[in-house]
Amino acid sequence: MTPPSDATGPFTMVGGAGMACEDDTCALPATAESSPSGSEGA
Amino acid sequence: MSESPVNPIKVDVWSDVQCPWCYIGKRRFESAVDASGIPVEVEFRSFELAPDTPVDYEGTPVEYLADRKGVSPEQARQMVDRVTQLAAGEGLAYDYDHIHQTNTVKAHELLHYAKEHGRQGEMKEALLRAYFVDGGHVGRVDDLADLAASLGFDRADVVRALESGQYTAAVKEDVAQAAAYGIHGVPFFVFDGKYGVSGAQESNVFAQVLAQVAAERVDA
Numbered sequence: 299m300t301p302p303s304d305a306t307g308p309f310t311m312v313g314g315a316g317m318a319c320e321d322d323t324c325a326l327p328a329t330a331e332s333s334p335s336g337s338e339g340a
Numbered sequence: 341m342s343e344s345p346v347n348p349i350k351v352d353v354w355s356d357v358q359c360p361w362c363y364i365g366k367r368r369f370e371s372a373v374d375a376s377g378i379p380v381e382v383e384f385r386s387f388e389l390a391p392d393t394p395v396d397y398e399g400t401p402v403e404y405l406a407d408r409k410g411v412s413p414e415q416a417r418q419m420v421d422r423v424t425q426l427a428a429g430e431g432l433a434y435d436y437d438h439i440h441q442t443n444t445v446k447a448h449e450l451l452h453y454a455k456e457h458g459r460q461g462e463m464k465e466a467l468l469r470a471y472f473v474d475g476g477h478v479g480r481v482d483d484l485a486d487l488a489a490s491l492g493f494d495r496a497d498v499v500r501a502l503e504s505g506q507y508t509a510a511v512k513e514d515v516a517q518a519a520a521y522g523i524h525g526v527p528f529f530v531f532d533g534k535y536g537v538s539g540a541q542e543s544n545v546f547a548q549v550l551a552q553v554a555a556e557r558v559d560a
Contacts, residue, residue: 308521309536312549316539317426318525319359319389324423 348381349553352530354518356389357447357478360423360434363468365527365540367430372546378554383455384464386448386514387526395479397441404441427472434472442479445511450484452507453498459491466491 318324353369355362373380397404406416420436427434447467454463470476470487477483481502489495501507518528529537535549 308533309530310534311536311538312552313537313539313541313545316537316541316545317361317364318527318539319356319361320525324360324389 347557348379349550350532351380351382352385352533353382354385354387354514354523354528354530355526356387357444357467357471358439358441359387359389359526360427360472361540362527363432363472364423364427364430365529366464366468367432368540368543369529369546372543372550375543376547376550376554378550380550382461384451384460385518386451386511387518387523387528388444388448388511388515389526391443391445393441393443395443395446397443399441401436401439401441432472435475438475439471440475440477440479442477444478445508446481446484446502447478448511448514449502449505449507450488450498452510453501454488454493457493459493462491463488 351369353366355366399407402413402416402420405411405419406413409416409419411419424434424436451460451463451467454460466487467478471478476487478487481499484502485495485498488498525538527540529546529549531537531549532553535553537545537549
């Protein structure tokens with residue numbers, strides 16, 4: 299696949315943002331309301 | 341009634357062994373696959389969330405979280421408790437009091453080793469369980485070799501592969517591929533190289549993508 303020009307360029311994204319880790323602490327939520335849907339990494 | 345595709349749907353999953361959402365997302369994805377009956381071929385790709393973490397990091401996950409996030413220990417504990425609750429909802433008993441924060445590059449190398457032996461899925465589950473549930477150490481070669489041996493792998497060969505760095509390049513290739521795709525967060529699922537799902541989505545999202553890909557194959 300050709301590398302994308304943006305975050306998810308080559309893919310048709312489904313489902314929006316989910317709980318994820320984007321850094322080494324994974325943005326763990328303190329409350330349900332603040333829950334991200336993934337961990338984002340460095 | 342739609343038919344299942346003859347060939348399994350390829351699903352590439354970028355994730356890290358010490359990513360709490362990756363284990364939760366894995367369970368939700370598996371639930372969708374089981375419910376759909378659609379065959380899939382899963383390949384786990386390496387993603388290092390904290391490549392600068394020492395193998396023998398001293399401190400608890402709560403201390404690590406408080407330090408890295410700049411929050412109080414109480415706030416860090418609340419965060420950990422929250423994700424533990426969410427994991428429990430998926431049948432996963434996270435035990436943050438016994439988690440060993442570490443560097444996961446060798447665990448990723450072991451996943452590539454297992455892939456070459458056709459048993460990557462089994463190894464992925466074992467590593468996640470060891471880290472989040474059983475209080476295992478997934479950074480040290482000896483501990484990883486013990487884990488592999490418990491699954492029936494040749495312990496000495498695992499030690500040789502990990503100590504020689506036989507799969508280091510493969511790990512870095514996965515990391516570079518994620519960067520090239522602009523993937524900044526994990527878990528990140530790619531279906532048939534076409535559809536992307538970011539994060540630990542609910543099972544119905546995974547089911548939707550599986551059905552879409554299967555339908556496209558039937559129509560083709």
